[in-house]
Amino acid sequence: MLNATKTRTALRTSARISLEMLLVVLMTAVSLWILGQMWSILWPLVIALLLTTLTWPVTRLLRRHGWHPTLAATTVTVLFLLLAAGTVVLIAVPVASQSGELATGVSNGIQQLRRWAAGPPLNIGADQVSTALDTAASRIQDSVGSIVTATLSGVGTVVNGLVNTVLALFLMFFFLKDGPRFLPWLTRQLPGRLATDVPAVATRSWDTLGSFVRSQAFVGLLDAVFIGLGLWIVGVPLVLPLAVLTFVSAFIPIVGALFAGFVAVLIALVSNGLTDALIVLAIIVAVQQLEGNVFQPMVQSRGLGLHAAVILLAVTLGGNLAGIVGSLLAVPVAALIAVVWNYIREQLSDPPREPDTGGPDTSGPGTDGPEAEKPKTEKPGTDATVPAQNPG
Numbered sequence: 001m002l003n004a005t006k007t008r009t010a011l012r013t014s015a016r017i018s019l020e021m022l023l024v025v026l027m028t029a030v031s032l033w034i035l036g037q038m039w040s041i042l043w044p045l046v047i048a049l050l051l052t053t054l055t056w057p058v059t060r061l062l063r064r065h066g067w068h069p070t071l072a073a074t075t076v077t078v079l080f081l082l083l084a085a086g087t088v089v090l091i092a093v094p095v096a097s098q099s100g101e102l103a104t105g106v107s108n109g110i111q112q113l114r115r116w117a118a119g120p121p122l123n124i125g126a127d128q129v130s131t132a133l134d135t136a137a138s139r140i141q142d143s144v145g146s147i148v149t150a151t152l153s154g155v156g157t158v159v160n161g162l163v164n165t166v167l168a169l170f171l172m173f174f175f176l177k178d179g180p181r182f183l184p185w186l187t188r189q190l191p192g193r194l195a196t197d198v199p200a201v202a203t204r205s206w207d208t209l210g211s212f213v214r215s216q217a218f219v220g221l222l223d224a225v226f227i228g229l230g231l232w233i234v235g236v237p238l239v240l241p242l243a244v245l246t247f248v249s250a251f252i253p254i255v256g257a258l259f260a261g262f263v264a265v266l267i268a269l270v271s272n273g274l275t276d277a278l279i280v281l282a283i284i285v286a287v288q289q290l291e292g293n294v295f296q297p298m299v300q301s302r303g304l305g306l307h308a309a310v311i312l313l314a315v316t317l318g319g320n321l322a323g324i325v326g327s328l329l330a331v332p333v334a335a336l337i338a339v340v341w342n343y344i345r346e347q348l349s350d351p352p353r354e355p356d357t358g359g360p361d362t363s364g365p366g367t368d369g370p371e372a373e374k375p376k377t378e379k380p381g382t383d384a385t386v387p388a389q390n391p392g
Helices: 004-037 039-064 069-097 099-118 126-142 144-189 194-234 239-249 255-272 274-300 308-348
Strands: 376-378 385-387
Touching (some): 039 194, 069 144, 239 255
Antiparallel strands (some): 376 385
């Protein structure tokens, strides 16, 4: 028979835990809603922090050689803009020059696909293909209004992205110029324990973010060089744009590598045929294995402390919430959340217990233990003696 007292206690405990969990879920939902409302400010800020961690070593080097902070920040910002503009030109010019060849290759690839589908085992007739194309054309005609609306929305998104990019560049300049003065200023503004906790978390977050950005940039550069060299040897067109795409996609772990590899194999298949596409696939798989098993452990040393499944889920969630930008920012944001969680866990954990030696306690009062043997020092300005303070 159930004990009434124990049952009531169990129900009260369950109700209290359920209420606490409900409050935690509610506060989490409110926090996410607030972050969503502030997203137009947050994502330029995060982009600026990522760019700052990437360009800060050069700025620090210039400042150590006597450059004024403003001059160093201006120089690094201008060089970054020139590098970004040069990268865009290097991508756009080859794509424009080879667009006709690529379009011809796509057309030939479609014709080859139709011939393959017409044979066994599919045996799809030309009339069925024509019917499918007519149906697709009619649906496109019926959806002209939606396409125009989506195009206008896309133009607005591009304009908004350009504005946020300019804002991120200005923030990067100010971070490079005034960054070292931020934590001391923040410490003076915060009361009590927050003056210690917030700068400590900020320092750890900065170190984690810098490690992620620099390591991913280096690994992405290695991937771009090796894969680009393989594509050049095979004779695949658009080698330089594909190499740049490989470098950029390195900042989206797991998913980015799959996307860049898929694009390279597709272009090889369309322009060079099935054999070269299989060779390109083998090159990409070999380079990715070399990266995952040699380059990334050596450079990054698993510094983020995130499991591959967590990274995959974070990239998926970021992509669903904010598209390409969300996928780019998902892993750094997840790493920063892990930093905050680890710091909170450290503060809430009990200090490690000292091992018990099993000997008698000789440190108590009235004994001849270590406390009784501490030397006496004179306090400046008095004749009294006080025990010497332990430096620890």
